Amino acid sequence: MALLARGELRSILQTQLPNVLDSRWDTQATDQVEAHGEGQTVLLDFDAVVKAEAIVEVAHFVRDTFGYDFLSNITAVDYLKQGLIELVYQFYNAAEGGPDLRVRVRIGRSPEECIVPSLTPTWPGADLQEREAYDMYGVVFPGHPNLARIYMWDEFKGFPMRKDFPKTGDKYTHVTGE
């Protein structure tokens, strides 16, 4: 049980669980912030980017091996230019404190690709956060016991936090992705 430095998880996964890393971002950890100018969206390659289907395995791995047992935050980010939706999972070590451990999953934006297995069976605290990611970004979590809209009403069409969702127009008349 030890705290990991930022970027350390990637090299550990490369040796111990080589199949879980997403091959599109399996190069050495590089923080490429400097290369981007204003108005550019940035995909940071600093933390481990894992395959969507491996997230449950990785979450158990960091909990059982390093004591990161506290799943604090799940964030979805829409990178429209790159055509990706990124999910950022933040784990903490409840016994030792310290900064968070970030694990990322990058998936496509189409309904066929926008699927990540749910962590709710093991971390019930992920329940509402996954529902929020579904409601706002349209990420589907198979294995979630009650994947329904959480803030918007059930009949609502479209995912309002996506970058291509229309921001103007009357809320009663504009087309919402039907």
Add this chain to the structure above:
Amino acid sequence: MLKTEELQINIGPQHPSTHGVFRMLVTVDGETLVDLKPVFGYLHRNHEQLGEVNTYLQNMPFTDRLDYFNSMVNNHAYARTIETLAGVEVPERAQYIRVIMDELSRILNHATAMGFMLGDMGAWQTALLWGMREREKILDMFEYVSGARMMCNYCRFGGVVRDIDDWFITELKKLMQGLPHYFDDFEGLLLNSEILLARARNIGVLPKELALAYSVTGPVLRGSGVAYDIRKAEPYAVYDRFKFKVPVGTVGDVYDRFLVRIAEMRESYKILEQALEQLPDATGGFINPKVKQQSLKAPAGEAYARVESPKGELGFYVVSDGSGSAYRYKVRAPSFINLSALADMCKGYTIADVVVILGSIDIVMGEVDR
């Protein structure tokens, strides 16, 4: 045995004990609760999208409206995130001022939250009004420094908007003289009250392991016996310079959460005393003058900063694309995530207990629905 039918009823959305517009769809067997589904969204205004449209500074007053009891803490968490993102340094005096405001917020939040919970139990008004009395004094202090009682909008990137002066410090010391008396009175009135013990002990039990799995934070987590406090686990501002304890419960019931909150108010008082003693003089300034507040641009990248808000871990996750407003702005709201444990805490207890358990989590809908 006679078989009875289960019944589905709604508690809320308009119900005084839901502390806002919040609906619980409960299934009951007689008086006993079988299932509970929380229903959200009545106060939803897509705060996160507003955060993507606003410039960084414009968004500061919006954070006041998240947890409207503790706008000072919200400001602090948001300012810290943007400071991390843009690499802004904060003068020491500003750090101390922020700590003073945070700890005052913690006292006022716990005083009113416990008052509301006891009000829900039937200890009608006395406990709540005692809490409100202390809160009102603290709000006067907030009004003096920021111009507003509740929507303070006090922090800026690299400091705070206005310095505190001698009058403030004198008045704060006067206010603090009365606080231990209030803690003792509050404890003495209720701690051994038989009604409180009957209504709170072994009600809404959340065991340690389950509390961790549910990602709950703040007094709810500590009431379950996990000594996790961000001020100790990942110290921010100047919290590593103060001596204070992290109170924890043993069973994880409503009574433990109540005790933890009272103990935390006493610890906050200790921090306030030390902060006033160590407060640096005004030569270092209360704000970093190099920061262009209105046209602040953060380099492309991301940042997450969190503080120990009175309700739990309050964090902001901001992704920047190098422009003057956030590309993605996410709020990790403590009472929203603490609510995920509600159903498990309530199962097997009666309807009257549900109201008390909800009160013991201490939610505020401005933050839950965002």
